[in-house]
Amino acid sequence: MENKNPSNKLKNSKVLYAVVSLIAAVLLWVYVTDNRGTNIDRTFYNVPVVYTGEENLRNSKEFVITSRESEHVKVTLSGPRRVITRLDEGDLAAMVDLSSVGKAGDYSLGYSIAYPSGVDKSEISVSSRFPESVAFYVDKLVSKYIDVTGIFNGSMAPGYVIEPLEFSPSTVKITGTSAELADVKYAYVTVERSDVDKTVSFDTDYALMSAEGDIIDNDNIERAEETVSVTLPVLATKEIPLTVNLIAGGGASEINVISTISPSPTVTLSGDSDVLSGVNRLVLDSIDLSDIDGTFKKSYKLAIPNDTQIIKGTTDVTLELEIVGLVQKKVTVSAENISVTNLTEGYSVEIINDNIPNVVLRGRETALSAVADVNVRAVADLSQQGNVTGVFTLPVKIFVDGSADVGAVGDYSVTLKISEKTEETEETSDNP
Secondary structure (H helix, E strand, C coil), rough: CCCCHHHHHHHHHHHHHHHHHHHHHHHHHHHHHHHCCCCCEEEEEEEEEEEHHHHHHHHHCCCCEECCCCCCEEEEEEHHHHHHHCCCCCCEEEEEEEECCCCCCEEEEECCCECCCCCCCHHHHEEEEEEHHHHHHHHEEEEEEEEEEEEECCCCCCCEEEEEEECCCCEEEEEEEEEHHCCCCCCEEEEECCEECEEEEEEEEEEEEEECCECCCCCEECCCCCCEEEEEEEEEEEEEEEEEEEEEEECCHHHEEEEEEEEEEEEEEEECCHHHHHHCCEEEEEEEECCCCCCEEEEEECCCCCCEEEEECCEEEEEEEEECEEEEEEEEEEEEEEECCCCCCEEEEECCCCCEEHHHHHHHCHHHCCHHHHHHHEEEEECCCCCCCCEEEEEEEEEEECCCCCEEEEEEEEEEEEEEEEHHHHHHCCCC
16 A cells, blocks of 8 residues: 655655765765865885986087986875876986086986876975985096907808908097096907808998907997998919920920929919919020020029919029930031121121131930031121121021031120122122
C-alpha cells in the first residue's frame, strides 16, 4: 500500500539536500586547497648542473672547464601542490652563468633553477639548496702540431714492393690544455691491406700516441683534422741483367771473350710497372775487341731509367774481359801497302813512312800462320782533312787480305804530306 505521509517526503528531501551539500563542500575544499591553498615543500636530490656560455668560453676566450666539483645539486622547492607534485628531477636544471669568467683559475659561482616550459616560476620559490654554489676550475687552451706517421700491416703481391707511406697533411693540429697535450707526441695511422699490387690512396682516422707508443684516448682534445689522406705507394720489381756490346775486331768475336761483371751481373729495380716492362737489360758499354790486347778492366756507374731505383745490387760495377783461344804475331806493313782514301780533288799525298812496324795480328793459330806481311794493308781516311796542306800523322785502318778470321789489335798511324796540285805536278804525274 502506497505511503502518502507528507512528513516522510519532507524527511527524505532534507537527507538528499544534506548529502549534496556535503559533496559540494568537499569539492570546494579540494579546489581551494589545490589552487589557492597553502604551499608544500619538496626536495629534489639530483638536479643536473648546466653551464651556460661554455661553448663561447672555449671558442672566443680559449678557456675550458677542466674539473667540476659537482655534477648535481640538491634543492628544496616550495609552491602549490598542483605544481610541485608534477615536477621531476629531470625537468629541472641548475644553471651556472659563465659570462663573468675571463681567466684561468678556481671559480665558485651561484646558480639559478630552470623549470620546464608551461610552469609559472613565480609560483615557486627555492627553500634551500646544497651546495650553495658550484665550484670548478678553468684552464687555458693551447694548440700544437704533431707529425703524422704510420705502419703498413699487410702483404704485397709477388713482384711488388711498398714505398714509405705518404700523408696529407703531414702534420695535424690538436688543441687542449697543457696537461692534456703534454704526453701527445705524434699521430699514428695503421694500414691493413692484403696482396696489394698497385698504389692506393684513401682517407682514414688516426690515433694520438705518447712517446712510449701508448694510445692517448681523450675526448677533450680537439682535432683540427679528423682524418688524413694516406697514400700507399706500390712499385713493381724486376731483375735486370747487365750486359756489354762486343764489336768483333782484331780477329776476335764474342765467342772468344770471357766477361765478368762484379759484384753482380744483375740488379733488381723497382718502379712503375709500365716503365719496367720496357727494360730488359742495362748496357754498360760498347767495346771494339780490336782495342783489347788480352785483358780489359773498367769501372762503371750504372745509368738506370728515370723513376726507378735499385733495391738489390749497386750502381758501381766493374767489367772485366779476357780474350781466349787466339794467338798473336807481329808483322810490318810496307810503304807499298799503305794507301789513302777520300783525298780531296786537286790535292796530292806523299807517304812519309818507309813502313809501319810491329803491327799485332790476332786470330786462330792455323789462320794466323797463313798470313804473310804482303797480305796486310794500312789505309788512311782523309775525308776529314778537307782543303788543307802540310804534314799530318793520321790513324790508319789495318786490313788482312784473304783471312776474315785474322785482325789487327791496337791503334796505328802513318805520317803523310798533303800538297795542292800544280800544273808541274800534274804534268809529272801524267808523264812518269
